[in-house]
Amino acid sequence: MSISVFNRRWAAVLLETLTRHGVQHICIAPGSRSTSLTLEAAANAKITCHTHFDERGLGHLALGLAKVTGQPVAVIVTSGTAVANLYPALIEASLTGERLVLLTADRPPELIDCGANQAIRQDGIFSHHPTVTLSLPRPTPDISASWLASTLDHAMSRLEQGALHVNCPFAEPLYGGDAAAYAAWSDELGDWWQGGNHWLSAGSEKRALPQRDWPQWQRRRGVVIAARMSAEQGKQVAQWAETLGWPLLGDVLSSSGQPLPCADLWLNNPQAQRLLAQAEIVIQFGGSLTGKRMLQWQAKCKPLEYWLIDHIEGRGDPANHRGRRLVSDISHWLALHPAEKRQPWAAQLTELSRKAQQHAIDALSSIFGEAQLASRLAQLLPENGLFFAGNSLIVRLIDALGQLPAGYPVYSNRGASGIDGLLSTAAGVQRGAKRPMLAVVGDISALYDLNGLTLIGQCTAPTVLIVVNNNGGSIFSLLPTPEAERERFYRMPHQLNFEHAAAMFGLDYASPHDWDSLLDIVQQRWHQQGVLLLELKVAPHDGAETLRRLVNDAAAF
Incomplete structure (x- = not known):
């Protein structure tokens, strides 16, 4: 049982060190091998813990929190494929600069490559995508607490953007034992525990220089x-x-x-x-x-x-x-x-811009759909709120047809431009900001991260999630994909709607059929609590064809 107690001591030093570098939020997935990290995160009063059963969504929840707070956000997962599910969020952070600290529990070395359950090679699993990687040894009192604190300090000082992957092997047993054991090992750090400073201060200031010309x-x-x-x-x-x-x-x-x-x-x-x-x-x-x-x-x-x-x-x-x-x-x-x-x-x-905008407004005045939504999006935004833009066709329509207010916060995952984890990222953005949020995503994006509706349902301020359902990946209608194969291999029509999904995850639901109804429903939501999933059902090719037509029209102004 002494092993389990020392595992906790080791995890306590690790997590306390992270708090000294601004880590206030830790996102945790269930798992046994990560028990020491989970319990010590829960016991640290400086840390706010967030949970989710889906590691891929958990990584994106952390990404959203990091976008809003500007601080590094940590993630705790157990060993095995749970680790691999963090890959998409890590890649996005590496391209857009948010700081994630991925704490991946692992089996000890003697259980690797021998057929042990849930044991895979986790060292280097993320290849070159992390900014910094750190493979810790199995916790042992033979290694000083000051070594662990200074090693984490040094790694965090190098994390200016992207992700730090810390692989953390823990031997069994993982539970029980005398909580007072190994106190001398932790006490070696002295009054560091009562302060707020790093054990090892490192790093360099980067300041831009004026361009003399x-x-x-x-x-x-x-x-x-x-x-x-x-x-x-x-x-x-x-x-x-x-x-x-x-x-x-x-x-x-x-x-x-x-x-x-x-x-x-x-x-x-x-x-x-x-x-x-x-x-x-x-x-x-x-x-x-x-x-x-x-x-x-x-x-x-x-x-x-x-x-x-x-x-x-x-x-x-x-x-x-x-x-x-x-x-x-x-x-x-x-x-x-x-x-x-x-x-x-x-x-x-x-004048050219004014003509293009007015032409779009006139052309869309009686065409209810995703293009009209994009052009009038500013009318839907909550006061003192934020906006989360999805990927694929909808963000292009908003970019081409809309005009958002200056200084209004806009968030997205446009680094790798993937559709995985968009709902979970939006939930993290709202959770970190604690402000009303309008989010707009496509139907395939929503289906891809359907588990993220669990997190969306936990939003702490009025939230409207608009799912534009054009029955498949209509972005491919803008591309020269082979017409004969487009439907089956690119658009992939699904014939699904989201009413039952909203009910399953406890969200309010609406599916308006005209602009006035949509505007009224959204405006009412900003004056009440809860989350509304608003499904905008549109014809498959309308948005793409409308954009193509308006682009061609603008060439003749």
Whole structure:
């Protein structure tokens, strides 16, 4: 029984060390091998524990919490395939910069490769995707508590973005024993237990440096691309671009207010392309652009210099422009590079944007469906709330047809752009923010993460989840997929609806058939507690065909 007690002591030092690095939330899946970590997390007053029976969804719940809080979030799972289920969330975090600490319980070495139950090779299971990996030894009093604390401190000091994978083998027994045993081992850390400091302070400060030639560049013709960033940064970038008189191409995830809305439509216009070709410098803030026309223009533009500013390391520019890759917090970079007031140099884009937006509004005025929803989404947003955007077709429609308020918080999983775990991530975002939330996802995304409705049902403020049911993966209607095989192998119609799913998970349900009903239902929800699953049933190809038609129309403005 002494082994089980020491396992707990070991886990207590490990978890206390993580709290010193900002870990306040730990997401826990059921399992026996992870008992020591689970019980010590529950016993630590600094930690808020979250649970879910599905490890894949659990990883995405942690991802959502990390997006909102800006702090590292830990995950505890048992050994075996439970570990592998964390892979999608880890990959997303590695691309979008959230910090996850994956604590994977493991069998001790003597139980690996010998046929022992639930024992797989977990060291290196995530390949190169974690930012930092740490394979701990089996807990033993022969290793000092100070070694464990300093080892975790050093690993966390290197975790500026992405995931830390800590593999934690534990030998049996896992339960029982004299709780007072091995107190001297833990007491070696002395008054560290009563304080809040690291055992080992390590790391280096990274601060952006001013670009000395910025005063000259800001007097030239420039274009700003606003991609994924925080709500506050979106407002700052929009004001900065306006002061400079530079056109801002705003992505749906930028929270910039998209001052030139419907860019994915009017960028197909030859006049707009000729005008933007005069840009001498393009500055992009954030990564992961959504719209097809935006991506095409970004790839083809040839300014004298292309600057990309983002806090996430890596090149971030698939077009490989000549210029500068500046790793920095966006707000800090803007403060170092103030804008000089100048007149707009591409004012004609304002009229082109207005025409594209008005044409879309007129064309969609009587067409109830996902395109109309996308164009009018701002009317549905809760006051002082947040918005979670799904992937595939719906986010492209919102990017092309909608205009979200400047500074309104927008979240998504647009790093790897997968549909796995979207509901669970949205639930984590809402849980971390504790604010009303509107989320919009596609039907395949909802089916893929159906267990995530358990987490959605636990939202702590009024929540509306809109599931756009176009009976399959209609994003493939936008792609040149072979027509003969499109339905069976790409769209995969399912002939399902979500009314019974809502009932199964205890959610309110509605399926309006016109815009006025939809608007009324959503607005009522913001004045009452609970979660509403609103199913928008639409024809399979309408959204994709509408977008294609409006893009072609914009070319003739």
